[in-house]
Amino acid sequence: xxxxxxxxxxxxxxxxxxxxxxxxxxxxxxxxxxxxxxxxxxxxxxxxxxxxxxxxxxxxxxxxxxxxxxxxxxxxxxxxxxxxxxxxxxxxxxxxxxxxxxxxxxxxxxxx
Amino acid sequence: xxxxxxxxxxxxxxxxxxxxxxxxxxxxxxxxxxxxxxxxxxxxxxxxxxxxxxxxxxxxxxxxxxxxxxxxxxxxxxxxxxxxxxxxxxxxxxxxxxxxxxxxxxxxxxxxxxxxxxxxxxxxxxxxxxxxxxxxxxxxxxxxxxxxxxxxxxxxxxxxxxxxxxxxxxxxxxxxxxxxxxxxxxxxxxxxxxxxxxxxxxxxxxxxxxxxxxxxxxxxxxxxxxxxxxxxxxxxx
Numbered sequence: 001x002x003x004x005x006x007x008x009x010x011x012x013x014x015x016x017x018x019x020x021x022x023x024x025x026x027x028x029x030x031x032x033x034x035x036x037x038x039x040x041x042x043x044x045x046x047x048x049x050x051x052x053x054x055x056x057x058x059x060x061x062x063x064x065x066x067x068x069x070x071x072x073x074x075x076x077x078x079x080x081x082x083x084x085x086x087x088x089x090x091x092x093x094x095x096x097x098x099x100x101x102x103x104x105x106x107x108x109x110x111x112x
Numbered sequence: 113x114x115x116x117x118x119x120x121x122x123x124x125x126x127x128x129x130x131x132x133x134x135x136x137x138x139x140x141x142x143x144x145x146x147x148x149x150x151x152x153x154x155x156x157x158x159x160x161x162x163x164x165x166x167x168x169x170x171x172x173x174x175x176x177x178x179x180x181x182x183x184x185x186x187x188x189x190x191x192x193x194x195x196x197x198x199x200x201x202x203x204x205x206x207x208x209x210x211x212x213x214x215x216x217x218x219x220x221x222x223x224x225x226x227x228x229x230x231x232x233x234x235x236x237x238x239x240x241x242x243x244x245x246x247x248x249x250x251x252x253x254x255x256x257x258x259x260x261x262x263x264x265x266x267x268x269x270x271x272x273x274x275x276x277x278x279x280x281x282x283x284x285x286x287x288x289x290x291x292x293x294x295x296x297x298x299x300x301x302x303x304x305x306x307x308x309x310x311x312x313x314x315x316x317x318x319x320x321x322x323x324x325x326x327x328x329x330x331x332x333x334x335x336x337x338x339x340x341x342x343x344x345x346x347x348x349x
Contacts, residue, residue, distance in 0.1 A: 006306035007344045010337070078307070079272035 001089055009071050016068035023061040048110040055111040062103030070096040113195060117186065118145055120157065120198040124206050129197065130154075136194065142175050142182035146198060146210065159210040166324065169260030173210050174199040180267040201265035203278075217264050217278065224281040225303045228288060229296035239293045250290040254283045254332050256325045263319035263329055275308040279319035279329030282310055286332035289339060298348055305340035305349060313337075318320050 006025045050053045070092040072105065075091070114136040119129040143161055147197050150157040161171040166184040173182050176190050176197050187196065204212035232239065241248050262268055263279035270278050285304045288294050304310050313333045320328040343349040 001307075003302055003306040004344045007311060007340050007349060010311040011341050011344075079269070084307075101309045108190070 008072070012067050013071040016064040016071075019060065019064040020068055023057070023064060026057065027061065027107040045110060051111065051112070055107065058111075059104065062107055065103060066096050066100035069099060078093065116140075116145065116191070117195045118149065119195070119197045120146070120149060120210070121206075122157075122209055124208055127206070127209075129166040129199075132155045133149035134186070140171070142180070142185045142187060142190070142198065143171055145187060145196065146173075146182060157210070158208045167258065172260045172262050172265070174202060174265065174304065179207055179262040179322055181260060181262070184324060190340065194336075201261050203265050203267065203270045204261065212261075214261060216274075217261050217280070218259070220277045220281040221284055222301060224277050224285040224309070225296060225300035226281060226288065228291070229294050231295035239316045241292060245292075247290040247292055250335065251287045254327050254329070257283055257327055258277070258325065260324065262322050262324060266318045266322045268316055268318065269312055269314055273308065273312060276312055277304060277309050279333065280345060282313075282336055283327060283329040283332040286335050288335070301340050301343045302349055304336050305344070310334075310336035310340060 033045070073095060074088060074092040077088060116134045116136045118132045118134050120132060122130045123129060132153050134145050134148050136145070143164065146157070146159050147161075150159065159171070159173070161183060162168040164171075164183045166181055170182070172179055172183045174180075175185060178190075178192070179201055179227070182198075187304075198210065200206045200210045201212045204214060204217060207213050230312070257280055259280060261280070263283075267276075267279055268304065269276045285300055287301055289297050306312075310333045315330060315334070317328075317330045318324055320330045323329065340349060
């Protein structure tokens with residue numbers, strides 16, 4: 001991987017961290033608000049189904065996680081197990097794709 | 113007179129701690145202790161020192177788990193009771209006893225483009241650098257490094273990634289990046305960016321905490337991260 005790509009990965013992780021900081025706060029506040037009168041699937045779906053705002057919010061959230069976590073995982077695997085090179089990059093790219101697919105599928109499930 | 117129980121690393125990469133009893137003296141430094149052992153108890157003990165006053169940077173060792181200059185460390189400041197453990201610097205190959213091979217450390221200074229690349233000749237006039245200019249202030253913050261290796265020995269990222277350039281080399285690169293007379297900043301940024309350079313720093317700040325000169329390599333590395341990203345966005349990396 002070129003030096004420039006490594007720098008862009010670093011920048012992507014920093015930017016996604018900023019997005020995540022905001023998303024996690026909104027998510028936690030919503031969570032505390034949502035369970036006030038007990039938690040039910042119907043109540044959650046009532047809030048999220050057909051909502052463009054929640055769809056956009058959780059799509060951004062999922063994509064930020066799909067960027068942030070694999071970049072961090074790449075550094076952890078390299079530093080802990082000395083694993084470097086092409087196979088590592090392919091592996092973490094696959095993890096990124098997996099997180100994005102599973103996350104977006106979950107968003108779709110509560111929005112559609 | 114009370115005695116100090118001292119455990120000193122003996123051997124190379126493989127070895128063990130050897131116990132010595134050293135007379136406890138007032139205002140005694142750790143270097144005094146090591147010197148006493150070599151002169152009076154075991155002349156085969158190997159260690160490095162030169163100036164004894166914190167100028168040369170050659171006597172750094174790991175004392176009770178922390179890398180320090182032994183010449184400027186009073187025994188009273190680092191002992192719990194009357195025991196000391198003295199080991200060679202971490203993250204460097206041990207040659208013998210307390211002496212490490214500093215080659216990797218200095219080779220990385222060179223790899224980080226730690227050399228000055230002049231843009232003028234001796235026939236040109238002196239460069240004028242305003243002492244108050246932001247660039248000169250950045251240089252001032254890091255220029256007093258004497259290359260003792262305390263930061264390199266203390267850095268977790270070096271222990272996890274042997275290719276990592278380390279705090280001192282990047283501090284040097286940062287001082288040159290801010291030297292308005294230097295003409296090799298594109299090459300320098302390319303040398304210090306990425307997985308083996310500034311972007312691998314976890315900002316643990318151990319280098320900054322342990323630097324005997326109170327330099328902050330962490331701040332220098334943060335500056336390099338920003339400069340490298342700017343260069344990448346401009347297509348100059």
